[in-house]
Amino acid sequence: MAQIFTASADTRLRAAALLGVVALVMALVVLGGYADSSYATLVGWVEHQPVPFSHQHHVGELGIDCRYCHAAAETGAHAGLPSTFTCMTCHSQVWTGAPMLAPVRASLASGKPLEWQRVARLPDYVYFDHSIHLSRGVPCVTCHGRVDRMPLMSRAQPFQMQWCLDCHRNPAPHLRPPAEITRMDWSNWDEEPGIHAVYGELMTKVYGIEPAKLTQCNICHR
Amino acid sequence: MTADRQRERWERAAAGRPEGVDRRTLLKAMAASLALAGLSGCGAQADEKALPYVREPEGFADGAVRWYATAALFEGYAQPVLGKTVSGRPIKLEGNPDHPVCGGATDAFTQAALLGLYDPARSQAPRREGRPVAWSLFERFADDLAVRLDQEKGRGLRLLTGPLSSPTMLAQIAAMMRRWPQARWHVSDPAGPAEWRRASRQLFGRVLDRQPAFDAAEVVVSFDGDFLGPGPRQTPNARKFAEARRRRQAGKGFWRPSRCRRRPALRPTGGWWQAPGGSAVC
Known part of the structure; x- marks a missing residue:
């Protein structure tokens, strides 16, 4: 009986398998890179708006408080436009x-x-209540970035699940006095760790924030 | 819709499966659609528009729940409800606890009435021969029609409504019938108590409503009538019935509902007497 496979068949099979593995790894690398790229997360991308509204002018130069326009930020599930x-x-x-x-x-x-084109938004499968974050003292700048330096509004954070969890696992360092949440520049707070180091730890106790509960799936996916 | 187009549509539907598509091709197309649908999860989020109010209502908080006291129609009768809204979108109907008729209860039909607001077939504009037209066009049409009907005393005008109980609308229709005496008004009420209307006209000479006071009765005899069954008064009926039964259970008053029935219906246990033999006796 004649040989079914030629002498080189084994080599070609190995080469094909190797190529397949390489292609798979490459595909994963490309997909992973795409998912984290600003092209996918929209960080820093400016949307086309009906009016070129400048937060830099209204917040940075005129000093209008965020809540003058986003009135429901402290009371509603959405900050609103x-x-x-x-x-x-x-x-x-x-x-x-x-x-x-x-x-x-x-x-x-x-x-x-x-x-308006929405800039800061979450997928529909995420439950998010704006007011609770503000009443516990997460300042605007943490999620929305330095809007006082944005001539046109763009997303400052990737709004990925990983990013949400970073804070939900350890909220203490992100907490600030709720009375000052609209403050944009917290550099002096960060520069004086001695004075403010215990603030977050204390407030998590005061508010009864339990990080173990904050990372449960149904907190955000209801 | 014109008769021609209706027939055309019917013929298309009656022809069944289009020519040239066999089972295998159909399954292939379905598989491809499924595979492509999975891909949509990988893409970036589509742009989404935000449309804020032009003039915001007082005390509006986006995403916060607001309740409104309102009414939902059930066979023409207003059911007192509280509507729960989020960002101006109604999401739930509950009974109005401050209303004496229902005391906070509703029936399944009133609960489901909410879905009517989201019915894709719900008309968003006036229609003429099946096509949506502008309100201004309807106004002009109505003006022209009114002039003609005034001359002809309303001959040829037919008004078709569902069952109505709103005093305002009934008064408006009455005024219209006085202005155009030859007009005809039809009420489409396929599930309504047509027999009861006929019976009450025979008995009392005019159409009357039933408002059974189960809480004041000592004996209730119902002949093949499902008086706790579906209907616009099912909520108050059930409420009064339960009240009377509670009184009896507390040892106050004699309360013995009896019913002769042929078909099975909702039947609370205890204190019931059923005619032996069912249909034969009743």
Whole structure:
């Protein structure tokens, strides 16, 4: 009976298997890199908005408090975006004719809402309550970044599960006095570890925060 | 929808499976769809728009729960309910505990009435011959129609409604019938108590509603009537019935509901007498 396989068949099989393994590893590396890249997480990417609203100008230069516009931040499940009426409380007096603000005036006149592109958002399968994070003293800057340095709004953190868990596993170092949550610059707090080192530890006890419970699946996936 | 298009659609549906697609191709297409659906989990999030209010309601907090006292119709009768809303979206109906009729209870139909708001077939605009049109077009149509009907005393106008009990709407319809006496009003109420209406007209000379006071009765005899069964008064009926039974259990008053029945229905145990032989006697 003749040979079914040639002498080189074994070599070719080994080469193919090796190639397959290499391709699999490469695919995993590429997928992993993509998932962590800013292209997928949208960190630092600016969305096209109907009005080029500058947080840098309103927060950094004018010093308007976050809660003036995001009024439900401390009470609602979502911080919410300001109504057209809120914009017009000031812009009916200042910059009344600015072409940049034409969509806002059109929205007030027609009664049709402005259509903003959402920047900070979570997938639908995540339960998130904005108010509880603020009432326990997680400052705005922790998740939203230095918005006072953003001429156009972009995502500051990847909003991945890993990132959420980093804080839920050990919330103490992230806690600040709830009265000052809208403060953007906490460098002097971080520079004085002696004074503030115990604050987070104490407040987790005061609030009854148990990290073991915060990492249970159904805390966020209900 | 015009008759032509309706027939066309029916013929298409009656023809069944389109030509040239065999079982194998169909399964292949299904498998491909399934595999591609899995891929959608890998992509980045699609852009999502946020539409804030133009003028925000007082005390609005995004994502917070708000309750409104309102009414849901069941066979034309308003059922007192509290509507639970999140961000302006109604998500649950509960009985209004402050309303004397229901005392916080609802029936399954009122609970399910919420789904009607999210019915994809729910019309978002007025329709003319099956096609959605603008309200302004309807207004012009109605104006023209009113002029013609005034001349002809309403001849040819037919109004079709569901069962109604709203005094305002009944008064409006009555005013319309006075203005156009030759118009006709039809009520579509396939599951309504048509027999009871006929009976009450025979008995009392006019159409009356039943409002059984089970809590004041000592003996209730029902002949093949499912008086605790589904209907717009099922919530107050059940409530009064339960109240009377509680009184009897507490030793106050004589309370003996009896029923002759042919078909099985909801039947609380205890204190019941059933006619022997069922249908034969009743």
